[in-house]
Amino acid sequence: MSMIRVATWNVNSLKVRLPHLLQWLKLCDENQQSIDIIGLQELKITDDKFPTKELEQAGFYSLPLGQKTYNGVALLVRKSSLAQLHQDPETAFLQVQKNIPNFIDEQQRLIVSTIHLKETPPIRIICGYFPNGQSPESDKFAYKIRWLTALKKYLATQLQQYPRLLLMGDFNIAPEDQDVHDPKAWVGQNLVSPEERAFFSQFQELGLVDSFRLFDQEPKSFSWWDYRMMGFRRNAGMRIDHVMVSQELKERCTSCKVDKVPRKWEQPSDHAPVILSFTK
């Protein structure tokens, strides 16, 4: 009954948050809740500045896709969790895809790879930093819709190919009103619009499951809190970071949790990590 743990975390600048990331990974280890695979978003650094060495010293291989100032995503995998034949930076990440195929994009928002962990079939991991969308009238929203449309198409083909598929990241979509601290105040805004939520439903129709809702959760569970207005202290947040899994993985899930601990630290990211556990 050996466990795999996958986490997603929007770190809001890896340069600033590397100490938190390392601290958090260590804390998980100490609690016997070691993370095997991590998807990061909002790196805000180019690949030449990615802390490959520090993360390798912490026991992880990295697959970054960064850019200056904005966006940027990465996958990390624990070296010791990899199948023997893949315990090498060259073979840790297989069948890598950077950004959505056939979708021309300046913004670095999607990283995909197949990962072979010990004693379990390979897992297809998709890590995304979905566009924010600003407001439904904006050009940025139109871009978000185009991005989501392209992603949906890609997911459909990936699900045909990979029975063990996991899609995680900062979706910038609160799927339901229970994922919003004050649904009335958010009516008509991005993150909650019917158009964005329809994409989330369509991902579910493709066979992906919101793993968080497979389990009992505290009411008002969120993954992001605004820095302003004492958002975290008032628990005025949103649940916009998600881990979706294919049917074959769904059967194996044992828990999905938001870890609010690092949100309480000094100079935190505005997002908390979400951790999914499933059996091998």
Place this chain on the structure above:
DNA sequence: ATGGCCGCGCGTCGCGGA
């Protein structure tokens, strides 16, 4: 009370974030 906080860049304010 419609703001308030962060991180970034050729920067000392404006933009983007959600």
